[in-house]
Amino acid sequence: MKHSAQFKYLLKTGLPAIIISFALIFVTQAAFAQLTTHRSIIITPPTIEHTLNPGESAEGVLKITNNGSEELSFAAGIRDFIVEDTQGTPIILADDTLASKYSAASWLAVTPGTFTIPAGETKEINYYLQAPADATAGGHYAAAIYEPLGIIDVEGTGAGVNTQLGSLFYITIPGEVVENAEVLKFEIPGFSENPPVQAITEIKNLSGIHIRPSGTIIVRNMLGQESARSEITGKNIFPDRSIAYLNTLFEDSNFKFGRYTAELSLIYGQDNNLPLTATTSFIIFPWKVALGATLIVAIAVVIFFLLKRRKRASKEKSTTQTTPPVNS
Numbered sequence: 001m002k003h004s005a006q007f008k009y010l011l012k013t014g015l016p017a018i019i020i021s022f023a024l025i026f027v028t029q030a031a032f033a034q035l036t037t038h039r040s041i042i043i044t045p046p047t048i049e050h051t052l053n054p055g056e057s058a059e060g061v062l063k064i065t066n067n068g069s070e071e072l073s074f075a076a077g078i079r080d081f082i083v084e085d086t087q088g089t090p091i092i093l094a095d096d097t098l099a100s101k102y103s104a105a106s107w108l109a110v111t112p113g114t115f116t117i118p119a120g121e122t123k124e125i126n127y128y129l130q131a132p133a134d135a136t137a138g139g140h141y142a143a144a145i146y147e148p149l150g151i152i153d154v155e156g157t158g159a160g161v162n163t164q165l166g167s168l169f170y171i172t173i174p175g176e177v178v179e180n181a182e183v184l185k186f187e188i189p190g191f192s193e194n195p196p197v198q199a200i201t202e203i204k205n206l207s208g209i210h211i212r213p214s215g216t217i218i219v220r221n222m223l224g225q226e227s228a229r230s231e232i233t234g235k236n237i238f239p240d241r242s243i244a245y246l247n248t249l250f251e252d253s254n255f256k257f258g259r260y261t262a263e264l265s266l267i268y269g270q271d272n273n274l275p276l277t278a279t280t281s282f283i284i285f286p287w288k289v290a291l292g293a294t295l296i297v298a299i300a301v302v303i304f305f306l307l308k309r310r311k312r313a314s315k316e317k318s319t320t321q322t323t324p325p326v327n328s
Helices: 287-322
Strands: 028-034 037-044 049-051 057-066 072-079 081-083 090-092 108-111 114-117 122-130 138-148 165-173 181-187 197-205 214-220 226-232 242-249 258-268 274-284
Touching: 037 165, 057 114, 072 108, 081 138, 090 138, 090 165, 108 138, 114 122, 122 165, 181 258, 181 274, 197 258, 197 274, 214 242, 226 242, 226 258
Parallel strands: 049 165
Antiparallel strands: 028 037, 037 057, 057 122, 072 114, 072 138, 081 090, 108 122, 138 165, 181 197, 197 242, 214 226, 214 258, 258 274
16 A cells, blocks of 8 residues: 555644544454564544534644554555445545535545554554634544555455545534434344344434434334334444444344334434334244144154044944844
C-alpha cells in the first residue's frame, strides 16, 4: 500500500488550532504480515460523536498502538467519506467530492502529520475540530486516515477504511433538520423446519442527518405469548443510505412448532422518539420428525389390525373345529 501525497496532513495555516472535536473512531484492528514479520495496529476509542453549535470548537486524542514486532511509520490525512452499501462500509472520497451539505474535511485536523511507533508502544494523535460560523444544521462527516509509509502486505480483516487505517468523525450541528426513516425490509423465511431462524431488517435513512435506530424484535406464538426477543442497536445510518441488520431468533432452542408472529419496534432521531414498526409471520414445522412419527403410527395401526384379524381368524377356526356335526 503506497503513501498518497494527496492526503492533507494538517489544516492550512491560518485556520484556528482548536477545531471541533467530534470523532467517530472505530476500535480498529489490522494485521499486517510480511514474510515472518508480525504487524498489528489498534486504534481507539471505538466511536466518538460530537454535537456542536456553529462556530464552536473541540479537540481530543486518538491512540494508535503498535502490537507488532517492528516499528511502523505512518502519514496522517483528512478526507470526506460516505457509506454506500447496506453493511455500513465507509468509502473514503477524493478531495472536494462530497457535497458541502455533509462535508467536514475542512473542519478537521490531526497532528503530527507523520509519526513512527516502536513495536509494543502507543502513540497519541491530537485532533482539532472547528465548526464554521455558517455551518448548516444536520450531519457532517470526515475521516482521519493513517497510511503506512512504504509497502506493506495486508492480512486479516483490517481496520476497514478502503484498506487504510482510519478514524471516522460524525458531527451534528443542531437546528431544524428533517428526520425521517422507513423500513425497507423485515423478512423471516416463511417456512423453517427447525430453529434457529434468521430475521433480515433493512432501514433507510431519509433524514439530513445520520440516525442510529435501536429497539427489539419480539416473536409471539399462536397464543400471543412471547417466545423470543432480539435486540437491534449500534449502527449509524448515513443520510440517504440504508443499513441491513441480521438477527438470529430461537438461537438456543432445539424444538419449535407452529405459527409465529415477529414484531419489529425501533426508535430513532435526536430525541429518540420517532418510531419504526413492522410485522411478519412464519411457520416452524419439523416435517421430518412429523413424517417419521406418522409412519411409526401407521405401521403400528397396520400391525394392530393384522394381529386383530389373525386373532379373529384363529378364533373362527377354533369354533369350527369344536362344533359337533348335526344328525339328520
